[in-house]
Amino acid sequence: MTIGFLVSDIVNITGGVNAVIEHAWGLQRLGHRVCIVVLGELNAQPPTWHPKLVDLRLVSVEKAVTEHFDVLFATWWLTFFELWRFESRIYGYFNQSLESRFHREVKLKFLNRLTYSLPLLFLTEAKWLEEFIRLTQPQAEVVRVPNGLSDEFFPRTGNPSPRHSPLRVLVEGPWGFPFKGLAETFEILDRARGNVALEVGWLTSHSGGTRPVVSGEPVKIFEKVPISKVHRVLRDYDVLLKLSRVEGVSGPPLEMFSQGGTAICSVATGSDEYMIHGHNCLLVDRINERRAVGYLALLSEDSKYLDQLRQGAVETARQIPDWGTSSGALNAKLTMLHANHFDNSVLRPALKALAMVRVDGSSAAATLDLKGWLGRFLQHWRSTSV
Amino acid sequence: MSLRVAFVARRRFEFQVPQRTTWADSAWFPVADDWGVAISSASKFKPDVTFVFEPLSRGGLLTDEIPGVKVGIVTEQPSQAELAEAVRRHRSGAGTPYWFTWFEDPSPEANDLPFLAVLAAFVDTCRLPHPPRLEQAEVAVPTWARPPDMQIPAEVLPDHRDPLRTQDALSRHGILLHYAKEPVRLSDAVILALGHGQLVISNRAFPVEYGLEEEDEYLVRPPNEWPKIIEKEQEGLGYFRAVRVRAWQKTRELFDASTIFRRLAHDALVLKSTEKSSSNRRRR
Numbered sequence: 226m227t228i229g230f231l232v233s234d235i236v237n238i239t240g241g242v243n244a245v246i247e248h249a250w251g252l253q254r255l256g257h258r259v260c261i262v263v264l265g266e267l268n269a270q271p272p273t274w275h276p277k278l279v280d281l282r283l284v285s286v287e288k289a290v291t292e293h294f295d296v297l298f299a300t301w302w303l304t305f306f307e308l309w310r311f312e313s314r315i316y317g318y319f320n321q322s323l324e325s326r327f328h329r330e331v332k333l334k335f336l337n338r339l340t341y342s343l344p345l346l347f348l349t350e351a352k353w354l355e356e357f358i359r360l361t362q363p364q365a366e367v368v369r370v371p372n373g374l375s376d377e378f379f380p381r382t383g384n385p386s387p388r389h390s391p392l393r394v395l396v397e398g399p400w401g402f403p404f405k406g407l408a409e410t411f412e413i414l415d416r417a418r419g420n421v422a423l424e425v426g427w428l429t430s431h432s433g434g435t436r437p438v439v440s441g442e443p444v445k446i447f448e449k450v451p452i453s454k455v456h457r458v459l460r461d462y463d464v465l466l467k468l469s470r471v472e473g474v475s476g477p478p479l480e481m482f483s484q485g486g487t488a489i490c491s492v493a494t495g496s497d498e499y500m501i502h503g504h505n506c507l508l509v510d511r512i513n514e515r516r517a518v519g520y521l522a523l524l525s526e527d528s529k530y531l532d533q534l535r536q537g538a539v540e541t542a543r544q545i546p547d548w549g550t551s552s553g554a555l556n557a558k559l560t561m562l563h564a565n566h567f568d569n570s571v572l573r574p575a576l577k578a579l580a581m582v583r584v585d586g587s588s589a590a591a592t593l594d595l596k597g598w599l600g601r602f603l604q605h606w607r608s609t610s611v
Numbered sequence: 612m613s614l615r616v617a618f619v620a621r622r623r624f625e626f627q628v629p630q631r632t633t634w635a636d637s638a639w640f641p642v643a644d645d646w647g648v649a650i651s652s653a654s655k656f657k658p659d660v661t662f663v664f665e666p667l668s669r670g671g672l673l674t675d676e677i678p679g680v681k682v683g684i685v686t687e688q689p690s691q692a693e694l695a696e697a698v699r700r701h702r703s704g705a706g707t708p709y710w711f712t713w714f715e716d717p718s719p720e721a722n723d724l725p726f727l728a729v730l731a732a733f734v735d736t737c738r739l740p741h742p743p744r745l746e747q748a749e750v751a752v753p754t755w756a757r758p759p760d761m762q763i764p765a766e767v768l769p770d771h772r773d774p775l776r777t778q779d780a781l782s783r784h785g786i787l788l789h790y791a792k793e794p795v796r797l798s799d800a801v802i803l804a805l806g807h808g809q810l811v812i813s814n815r816a817f818p819v820e821y822g823l824e825e826e827d828e829y830l831v832r833p834p835n836e837w838p839k840i841i842e843k844e845q846e847g848l849g850y851f852r853a854v855r856v857r858a859w860q861k862t863r864e865l866f867d868a869s870t871i872f873r874r875l876a877h878d879a880l881v882l883k884s885t886e887k888s889s890s891n892r893r894r895r
Contacts, residue, residue, distance in 0.1 A: 323857070326827055334826050338853045353860055360742060360856045361849075470822070492822075494864060503877035510865060511822040513728045527885050 226295040226563060227258045229311070230319065231304040234265035235283060238274050238430035238449065240476045241321045244350065244372050245300050248319070250277040251552020252559075262289040262297075264307060274451050286310065296559060298348060305340040309576035314568050316576065317346035320354060322473035323494070326404065339579055341365075343572050346562070348555070351474045351495045366567065368558045371498070373548030374479055379456050381542050385485035385535035388463050391422035392525040395462035395486075396444070397477045398469060400433035406468035406491065409514060414439045414466065417521040428458055428477075459484040463531065464524060467491070468514060474498045478506060479545060482538035487531065489520050499545065505537035616876055617653045619646075619674060620664035624686070626774040626799070627664075629735050629869035635876065646670030653677045660876045666708050667693040675706030680879045682727060683708035691720070698723045710879050715796065728875060731821060732797040734806055736867045740782070743808025743859040745852055747785030748845040753800045758790035758814065758834040763841065768800060781807055785855075786841060789813040790834060797821055802866055805829065808859035810844055810851050812837055822865050828857045 230245045245261065253259040260282040267285050271278040284292075286307075294313035299305040302324040308316050318340065325337035344364035349355050355369040374381075394414065398405040414425055418440035426445040427437060437444040447458045459465075465481040465488040474495035478488040488506040490496060491514070502508040507520045524531045614635040618628045621642045628639045638656055640649040642664075650673060653661060659679045665671045666683025674681055689697075701707045701724055710727035711717075717726060750765035757767065765788060768780050777800055781787070787804035789811060797817060804811050811829040825831050830851070832840060843850050 323827070323853075325853075326824060331826055338850075341853060353864070357853075357856055357860060360745070360859075361853045492865060494860075497864070502874045503881070508874060510871075512731055512820045516728060523881070523885065530881060530885070 226559065227260075227292065228252055228559070229260050229262050229289065229292070229294045229297040229313070231262045231264065231297065231299050231307055231311075233301045233304060235261065235263050235267075235278065236265075236272050238452070241300065241473075243275065243452065243476075244321060245319065246275050246277050246281065247373065247375065247548040248370075248552055248555055249281055251548055252556055253281065254549075255552065255556045257556075260284045260289070260292075262286065262311070264304060274449065276451075276453055295563065296346070299340075299345075302337050302340050305576075306580040309573055309580050312570075312573075314570050315346050315562065316343075316569055316572050317348055319348045320358065321350055322471065323354065323357065326471045327402070336582075339582065342579065343575055345569065345572065346567070349473075352498065353494050354473060366562070366569075368555070370551050370555045370558070371546075372474060372476065373551035374483060374542065374545040375452075376547045378452050379459075379480050379483040379542075381483045382460070382485040382539060385532065385539055386460070388528055388531055388535075389424070389461075391424055392464065392521065392531075393424045393426070393462040394464050394466050394521065395459065395481070396425065396427045396466055397429070398467065399429055399431040400435045401431065404469065404471040406470055406514075410466055410468045411437045411439060411444070413468070413515065413517045414521075416515070417518045418442075421522045421525045423521065423525070426458070426462060428455070455480065456484050459486060462486055463535070464489060464521070466517065466521075468509070468517070469493060470511060472496070479542060482506075483542035483545075485535055485539055487524075487534040487538045489517050489524075499541055501537070501541075503534075505534060505541045507534070614660070614876065615656065615658045615679075616872070617656050617658035617661040617677065617679075618664075619649050619653050619661060619677070620684075623772045623774065624664050626734055626738060626778065626803070627868055629737070629872060631737055632869050632873070634869075634873045642670065646673055650674055650677060660879055662872060662875070663708055666711065667697045672697065672700060672707065674708070680710075680883050681708035682875060682879050683711040684730060685711055685713045685717075687714060688718075694718075694720050701725075709883060712875065727878060730871065730875075732802050733866050733868045733871050734799075734802050734862065735869065736806055736863045737869070738778070739803070739806040739859075739862070740808070743855065744782075744785070745808055745849075745855055746847070747783070747809075748841075748847070749784045750786045750788060750841060751781060751784040751804075752788040752790075753798065756789045756791060756798075756800075758788075761788075761790075761834070763788070763838060774799065774803075778803060781809070784809060786810045786812065786844060788837060791815055794818055797823075802862065805858040806862035806866070808855045810840075810855050811858060812840055823861065824857070826854070828854060828861050830854065 230249055249259045249261055262284055296315040296317055297311050297313035298317040298319040299308050300319045325334040341361045347358045347365050347367045349369055350372045355367055358367050396410050398407050425439045428447045432448050459481050463486055468491045470491055470493055472493040472495045478490055481488050492508050492510045500506045509516050616635040616637040618639045620628055640653040642649045654677045661677050661681050662684055663671050663674045663681055664684045667689040697707050710725050712728045712730035714731055751768055752765045753768045754770045781803050787809050813831055814834055816825050816831050817823050
């Protein structure tokens with residue numbers, strides 16, 4: 226099969242794009258003709274943050290419109306509105322989060338809801354998203370394939386290494402996104418440091434020039450680390466502190482587990498997939514975020530308890546399949562759909578119409594009247610397409 | 612050996628006590644006017660952890676005889692006398708629960724009581740519809756949350772403390788209106804409505820620390836816009852279907868009683884076993 230993934234850009238390091246690359250690479254290894262269609266700028270040399278990018282075919286929009294895809298996946302939600310440009314037998318949507326939650330603007334949230342308005346082939350990694358999509362768009366074909374954990378980039382440690390003293394705490398996430406909770410995380414560390422000796426590091430794809438200080442001590446920053454070297458950073462820390470409130474299924478805690486560390490995380494969408502409070506990590510809900518201060522003190526004072534959590538974390542990481550298994554599962558689903566002559570190419574005109582709504586809806590002219598027009602469009606579409 | 616967890620609570624807390632716990636052998640001991648029977652039955656159950664609702668009441672302070680770790684669940688503002696008595700007993704070692712959760716940040720008078728967590732809103736989600744009834748679009752409004760001069764046809768939910776009646780009333784609706792002049796805590800009716808997958812429309816945002824996401828899980832609109840929103844939902848085109856699904860999911864993700872009590876039981880046992888000093892047992 227000829228399979229494409231539409232991405233906005235390939236330069237920035239994100240967990241979402243990592244999953245796209247792993248699936249693309251895995252499907253290519255299984256004999257498919259795979260490409261990543263880059264909507265943004267495409268340089269002659271692929272970015273170096275992910276070693277598998279050199280093996281993949283990155284193509285521009287101009288090139289991709291001349292191809293015929295068997296399956297073409299939108300990825301980041303705005304790429305949904307570009308699907309119509311390309312000819313494909315199956316239009317899909319690799320949906321890794323409810324991305325309306327990334328935005329505060331009501332109009333953008335409304336536009337995001339449109340991405341669930343057509344019965345595409347939905348691919349997702351999260352149980353909660355699978356449920357959300359099935360309930361929101363009951364006519365869609367939904368495939369859930371849990372993300373893998375790369376054996377190559379995150380080789381599972383046999384046993385947790387001896388703990389550090391003082392406790393080493395790693396913060397993870399890019400600066401500039403309030404829902405990532407980074408400012409609150411550093412505040413909590415500042416408060417904890419008043420009673421507990423801690424060494425703090427920050428692993429980030431984008432620091433935005435911020436240089437956090439915790440109790441007068443500058444935080445050690447690891448910025449734009451290639452994915453093949455991230456595990457070395459993780460191994461140097463005992464605990465990941467991640468208070469992000471919006472996730473699909475958060476990958477960094479699992480990567481931390483693979484290197485023998487535990488985590489203190491917010492209760493967020495997808496945290497129930499592999500995080501178990503008191504077994505491999507500690508979870509805090511938003512109203513009790515300051516409990517993280519107490520948890521840090523507990524882990525610092527009670528090394529036996531820390532080791533118990535770290536042991537649970539290592540066991541959890543061992544149970545997570547490699548990306549090869551995930552891509553194999555995706556291949557099996559796509560092969561089955563292909564054999565069953567699944568075809569939703571009839572959706573292309575509707576995708577084009579929705580792309581026009583995006584243009585209008587993004588402008589200042591988007592009003593309830595537009596929604597009224599859209600409502601009639603959707604009503605018409607549903608009555609004629611089912 | 613599996614964990615044994617007891618819940619000692621009046622029947623009005625029925626929707627907050629988990630019917631099923633996959634993580635523990637648990638039992639609910641309903642409290643009547645006389646707490647004695649519930650306390651005696653709970654003691655025979657030999658729980659590792661007991662969650663005591665209304666722990667500062669006269670009856671609640673008698674739960675000391677139940678073996679294991681006790682966690683008091685404070686669900687509303689106690690009287691000054693109740694609080695003073697609890698602090699006195701705690702200082703004298705005469706017996707109060709090892710830990711307390713509060714429905715909001717405890718007042719400074721409660722600083723001497725060992726604080727475990729804020730437990731603002733929770734519901735036994737296995738009692739709620741699965742899947743949500745997303746086609747329902749009838750409107751309800753709690754009697755205490757009606758906007759002035761409301762003209763919208765809606766069933767008014769009575770102000771009562773019977774969760775079964777509230778649940779029964781809500782199960783017939785698909786939209787819950789909520790008006791407040793000031794920021795308010797999440798009421799049982801709002802949590803139940805969200806947990807039913809209803810479209811909750813409020814004139815003001817709920818405090819962000821509850822974790823509810825405005826526009827993704829409920830709508831914030833001035834009352835003069837409510838009729839248009841209701842009309843759109845009742846057209847049946849599914850404008851707000853995603854919002855209702857997320858409300859239904861979020862209730863399970865964040866407010867599920869079983870999940871919350873699992874975390875609390877674990878924390879209470881770990882902190883007890885580490886024999887934290889009294890200073891560490893105070894609010895962190």
